[in-house]
Amino acid sequence: MKKAYAKERSAVLRRFGFWVLIALLASGTALFSACAGNGAAPADEGTVAKDEPLLNTAKKLVVGHNLNYFPVIVAQEKGFFKEEFGDEVTVETPRFASGPAQNEAVTAGQLDLANMGDLPTVQVWANNVDIKVISYLWDLPKGYSMVAHPDSGIETLADIKGKRIATILGSNHHKLLLKFLASQGLTPDDIQMTNLPIGDAVTSLREGLIDAITVDEPILSQLQSDGFVEVSTAEGYDRIFCVVYGRSAYLEQNPDIVARYLKTINKTNKWIDENPDEAVRIVAEYMGSDDLEGTKKIYQSKNWITGVDQSLIDTLNETIQFSMDEGLITRTDLNAEDLVTDEYVKAAGLQ
Amino acid sequence: MSKFPDRRDAFAEDESLRHSRIAEQIVNYLLLIGSPVILLAVWQLAGDRGVLNLSIVPTPKTILDALVAFTVSGRLADYFLASFVRVVAGFAIGAGSGLLIGALGGISVKFAYATAVVLGVLRPIPMIGLLPLFILWFGIDEWSKILVIAMGAIWPVLLNTEGGIRNVDPKHIEVARILMKDKATVLRKIIFPSAVPSLLTGLRLGFSTAWRGIVASEMIGASAGVGYLISYARELSQPAVMFLGLFIIGTVGILIDIVLQRLEKRLLRWV
Structure with a gap:
């Protein structure tokens, strides 16, 4: 009788051990999948040799933008990116409905650069995504x-x-x-x-x-x-502006490509100033709109600029504080001095 | 020698079997609780050691912090209530429609044929696909959200009701015919009672589907709700809050299912 009981008990314990093993294997598999997500290959950072870092080897630059972002659209449609990079680097410019939508793509490693307002920029940074703000895209004195x-x-x-x-x-x-x-x-x-x-x-x-x-x-x-x-x-209540930010990994691996991108955007802004009607037509056509007057208003309501300055850092710090006060972010260790860099606009000769 | 059989060995064997069954039960409960605990522990450890990308997979602790913050602020209760009211309303409309159409389809072959194509085309359309259309038709107020949920709840109820009625044992109906019972009596006393188990299953599945529909229905044009919470967290790059919303949906969903299953068992004790 005792033997039968002992036999039964050891069978139960073996089954228990089997299921514990299954649970551990399942956890391990889930963990492995998450690690795979962590290490998912981003758009294209280029390769780095073990001993000497090999820079600017990316074959692609993926730049997200929202509706009616003039310089990005015109640069693509007029072929300015192609002129600058030739067949060396392909510049893709997928369009998004909003900054948060771009943030998702950046977090997934599928955008290298993004163009959006200060609030979504701060939010994605607060979510531990390693980015750097490299330039203004536009500053807005009126129109919101x-x-x-x-x-x-x-x-x-x-x-x-x-x-x-x-x-x-x-x-x-x-x-x-x-x-x-x-x-x-x-x-x-x-x-x-x-x-x-x-x-x-x-x-x-x-x-x-x-x-x-x-x-x-x-x-x-x-x-x-x-x-x-x-x-x-918005005057008196909020400073509205948009920035260009990039994934740090891409920026560090391809500084020259990024600088050339900013140079091209700056060149495009100048071209648009000299050819506003053609620029409006290009953007309206790209957006599938026949409202040229409305598209012109979009262009005229913003200052399209490249560069960084102390005012950008100060305003981003205000946004960080405001976000904390409103409970939009929980991190308390953020300082825009760590977010903004003038390295790339300097390398582009823009300041 | 005793004329009575010696049952001491048999009793001892029963006793050891009982012990091993208890041990098995204990093991099962340990697995039930232990597996998720082990998973959470491994997940937290992976997050703490930097193995996970915290931008896309927050640790259980940050999700718990979000749960505490939302609970203390009272927003969690408000959002949960907003969603629950929508789900109950949507389910009532969806289940009511499903019962009616399913009953008609089960009773009348002609009705089933007449509605087969329309229902067959509508059924595969996901709830989320209907949302932009319903917003266009009904605006961004509660009706568009409630009706999206209703469109999710209707199908399990409809199909189970129709199936339950069609699958009544033909022998029972034959007996009723032999006894010259009228159609109303056959419906009332044989067909509908026979269909009740299937119907109750349909209602249970319908409520679960309705509950899952809050994510879709609150994605656009909402100001409160668990689905809104997930959208809000998505737009503000707050994956911990997204996980919190999903966790609430999953946990409440399973609790609802358990309650409804118990209710179903109680109501069907006569089966």
Whole structure:
């Protein structure tokens, strides 16, 4: 009897051991997959020899951009990238709907450079993605505003409490809305903040389904001419600008390629200044739009510049502090001095 | 010698079998709890040692920190309630429609033929594919979200109801015919009661599908909800909060399923 019991017990223990082994193997497999994700090959960083670092060997440069980012579009469509790099490096410029969408691609290692506002740049950096800001893309003295439905009861920012306001979460629009709220002593809990892509947001505003949205040109002018109320511009509330950032791994491996890219963007900006109508036509065609006036407004509402300065660092630090205060990021160790570098604009001879 | 058989050995054997069954149960429970604990420990260790890319796979601790932060702020409860109300409303509409259409399809062959093509085309369309259309038709308010959830819940209920009715044992119906029972009585006393087990399974699956639908329905045009939380975290590059949202969906989903399974067992005790 004792023997039978002992035999049964050892069988049970063997089965237990078998299943523990299975659990460990499963964990190990999951861990291995995550490691594989960690080490996933990014777009193309080029190869590095063991003893001497071999730089600028990438065959491809993948640059993300949002809608209507003039210099990136014109440089691609006019062949300026091809002129600069020839067959040495292929420049790809996939288009995205917003900065956060580009951030996903950067995090997955599928973009080398990205162009977007300060808030999504800070967010992706706070998420431990190793990036460096290498230049402005544009600076905006005007053209971002909150616009309200004429029947919404919103005439000034003092009226926005309790209203339904749409924004693109994680973008410059979102930051501007938060700044507007903060100016009135309000938080997102004091309104119904709704996440909508810009197209849906405009449609919803026109239908009266939401009370207000934050927009830029050309939508701002279109809505104003259709009787919608411009509640407030960004002036005095927020500095709106866009930067170019790159994955540190790509930047470090291909400094010359990156500098030549910035040189090409600078050259394109000059060309656009001299040929604004053709540039507008190129961008409108690229965007599939026949609204040349509206496309022109987009171009004219922004200062398209390359370079970095102390003001960029200071504003990024303000954005970092603002993001912490609003609970958008939890890291407390971020300093824009560590994020911004002038190495590449200097190498490009731009400053 | 006793005229009664000596049962002491048999008793001892029963006792050892009972002990080994208890041991097996203990082992099973240890595996049930131990496996996820081991997985979490390995995951945390991998994160701490820098093996994982924390930008895409946060550690369990950072997810837990996010859970605590959202719970303390009260936002988690608000978001959960917002989603749950949508799911219940969507499920009520979806399940009600599924019961009605499934019952009609099960009872009437002609109805089944008439609706086969339309239902067959609609069924494979994923909930997320319907969202932009529903926003266009119904706006960004609750209706578009509730109806997306309803469109997910309807199919398991419809198919199980129809199947449950069609698969009633024909012998029972034959007996009813022999006893010259009218159609209404056959429906009430034989067909519907026979279909109840399948129907309840459909309702349970429908609720699970409805719950899973909150991610799709709250992706656009939402201000609150667990699906909104995931979208929000995605836009703000906060993978820990994304994982938190997914964890809530998974955990609540399994709890709902367990509760509904127990309810189903209780209701079907007569089967």
